[in-house]
Amino acid sequence: QVQLVQSGAEVKKPGASVKVSCKASGYTFTGQYMHWVRQAPGQGLEWMGWINPNTGGTKYAQKFQDRVTMTRDTSISTAYMELSRLRSDDTAVYYCAKEEGITYEFGHWGQGTLVTVSS
Amino acid sequence: EIVLTQSPGTLSLSPGERATLSCRASQSVSSSYLAWYQQKPGQAPRLLIYGASRRATGIPDRFSGSGSGTDFTLTISRLEPEDFAVYYCQQYGNSPGHTFGQGTKLEIK
Numbered sequence: 472q473v474q475l476v477q478s479g480a481e482v483k484k485p486g487a488s489v490k491v492s493c494k495a496s497g498y499t500f501t502g503q504y505m506h507w508v509r510q511a512p513g514q515g516l517e518w519m520g521w522i523n524p525n526t527g528g529t530k531y532a533q534k535f536q537d538r539v540t541m542t543r544d545t546s547i548s549t550a551y552m553e554l555s556r557l558r559s560d561d562t563a564v565y566y567c568a569k570e571e572g573i574t575y576e577f578g579h580w581g582q583g584t585l586v587t588v589s590s
Numbered sequence: 591e592i593v594l595t596q597s598p599g600t601l602s603l604s605p606g607e608r609a610t611l612s613c614r615a616s617q618s619v620s621s622s623y624l625a626w627y628q629q630k631p632g633q634a635p636r637l638l639i640y641g642a643s644r645r646a647t648g649i650p651d652r653f654s655g656s657g658s659g660t661d662f663t664l665t666i667s668r669l670e671p672e673d674f675a676v677y678y679c680q681q682y683g684n685s686p687g688h689t690f691g692q693g694t695k696l697e698i699k
């Protein structure tokens with residue numbers, strides 16, 4: 472069965488960077504795009520971007536264009552999301568989500584990684 | 591940029607009742623690219639409906655989706671206790687990519 476297992480919670484200071492991992496299993500990692508979505512405390516879902524694990528190509532939401540980098544390591548079926556120049560309003564749960572196919576829905580999600588930005 | 595507006599913000603109903611949740615887009619959305627998710631506290635979202643009306647694997651048939659163009663609806667025909675949660679619609683477009691509605695909280699009356 473498909474599983475997406477994310478790295479553990481992080482506490483960072485303002486201005487620092489964070490890198491969250493998402494290890495995939497149960498399917499061909501290079502076969503489907505991987506997306507990242509975040510959710511601030513008590514708020515809704517915010518799409519951040521995607522990576523094509525096959526080519527490494529990426530597309531980022533404009534809001535995060537200059538601060539986010541999505542990468543992957545196909546040898547270990549793992550996707551990464553790095554967010555730099557962290558601010559307090561970056562405190563959120565960050566999810567990876569697997570795109571399912573031609574209708575682009577997110578059929579499987581990681582368990583989420585809480586990133587807390589605090590001085 | 592397409593904006594999705596969900597209504598109502600909160601819906602208070604009792605188990606056994608019918609729930610109707612709305613998702614309105616600021617411009618036309620392809621039905622193929624409209625999805626609904628359920629999220630319970632402390633959990634990741636779960637896919638319910640994709641392609642506006644197709645149930646995801648394992649989703650009970652009391653959940654149904656409909657709509658086209660700018661107006662989409664998620665209907666839960668007869669509420670079970672486990673259905674009380676927050677529901678999000680989502681669309682995919684070329685620019686800026688995926689967007690979510692702000693969510694509808696379905697609470698027990």
